[in-house]
Amino acid sequence: MSKQTGKLAISDPGPAGRFAAGEDPAKREQIIDGAKAVFMKLGFDAASMNDITREAGVSKGTIYVYFQNxxxxxxxxxxxxxxxxxxxxxxxxxxxxEVEDGLYHFGVGFAAHITSPQVINAMRTVIGVADRMPSLCRHFFNSPSVNVRTVLDDFIRRHVALGNLKAEDTDLAARQFIDMTSGTFFKFRLFGDIDDVPPREELDHVVRGAIRVFMAAYGAHDTSVNAKTVEHA
Structure with missing residues (x-):
């Protein structure tokens, strides 16, 4: 209960421990889990709200309380x-x-994620309906204010402040590193040249190469000693 308005906060359970219609986070997650299973199995076009209600174990009335369509x-x-x-x-x-340690684990982790079957299937789904559903593409590709790139940007800024990196445009540096570590893998997966997530050894090889290029461009000092961190990651 808000002391200023005397109204119940939207996300708070009511007196009986129940949430207002459309505000139960567990129910919302349950519906999204069901939707994810259906979309991954059938694709966007073939999936129906009826399919999702059955998979999520909720009624049609409930699903429309949480999601418009x-x-x-x-x-x-x-x-x-x-x-x-x-x-x-x-x-x-x-x-x-350490800069190199963070970049290594970031690069391997993100490359594995962006080439996962779930992400590739979602991307292909969006591309398939781009012409007749441009709003879906805008939602999909327009990242929120906080995303993977801005997280890496913050990391780079921190190490610039510490004197470990030199970069005037940290956002550009972040985008370049992401492209170097995942861009080629992602394109090959998206267009079917690679049938599965790249093996760890290949990810490792590409990410280590990307770190060498990145540090050659943005390293503030000789990183030959610190590079041992990457070699033993």
């Missing part, structure tokens, strides 16, 4: 998955004191 539900699913990988990448970087 299938496009809204797909967008929510993508946003949730993006938030999860962003949180994971942030945790990796916040726990890394």
């Amino acid at each position: 299938k496009e809204h539900l797909f967008t929510a699913m993508v946003a949730r998955e993006r938030e999860r990988i962003t949180t994971r990448m942030r945790d990796i970087l916040e726990g890394s004191e």
